[in-house]
Amino acid sequence: MHLKPIQLEKGTNISDYAKRLATLTPGFSGAEIKNVCNEAAIIAARSNKDYVSIIDFELATERIIGGVEKKSQLITEETRRTVAYHECGHGVVSWFIKNANPLLKLTIIPRSKGALGFAQYLPN
Numbered sequence: 001m002h003l004k005p006i007q008l009e010k011g012t013n014i015s016d017y018a019k020r021l022a023t024l025t026p027g028f029s030g031a032e033i034k035n036v037c038n039e040a041a042i043i044a045a046r047s048n049k050d051y052v053s054i055i056d057f058e059l060a061t062e063r064i065i066g067g068v069e070k071k072s073q074l075i076t077e078e079t080r081r082t083v084a085y086h087e088c089g090h091g092v093v094s095w096f097i098k099n100a101n102p103l104l105k106l107t108i109i110p111r112s113k114g115a116l117g118f119a120q121y122l123p124n
Contacts, residue, residue, distance in 0.1 A: 002030075002037040009051045020054055023104070024061040026123045036060045062105075065120060067112035075110060083108045083116045090119040 003017055025033050039060035044052040063069070075083075087106045094100040101121040108117040 002034045006037055006041055007051045009053050017054065017057070021057055023122065024057060032064065036064055039063055058105075062107065062109075062120075066107070066109075066115055066118050070110040070112055075116070079116070080108060087117045087119055094119075094121065 040052050040056040044056045094103050104120045106119050110116050
């Protein structure tokens with residue numbers, strides 16, 4: 001429904017985008033999914049693209065969940081390494097816990113919501 005007004009990559013099936021979008025947005029309301037679609041279109045437009053690709057939806061989801069990327073925040077190499085180890089720890093622990101939710105992505109990009117990184121999981 002929310003993908004219909006968006007110009008998607010030529011030769012791709014809208015159902016493939018719908019499945020990926022559903023994977024990226026577990027538990028999101030319709031309004032939040034619409035927001036992700038709009039944000040993906042904005043990201044594509046800022047890149048001077050004629051269509052919205054899967055990567056644009058992934059970046060939009062990351063922005064909605066974690067906030068705007070803080071490019072101006074200076075992070076030392078030591079802090080970046082510490083955050084990377086911390087986030088990797090989430091991934092390793094979730095791998096070995098028997099009934100843990102599957103890990104979708106880890107990031108160490110600082111965001112406006114105060115996080116220096118985060119782990120995104122899929123619900124069961």
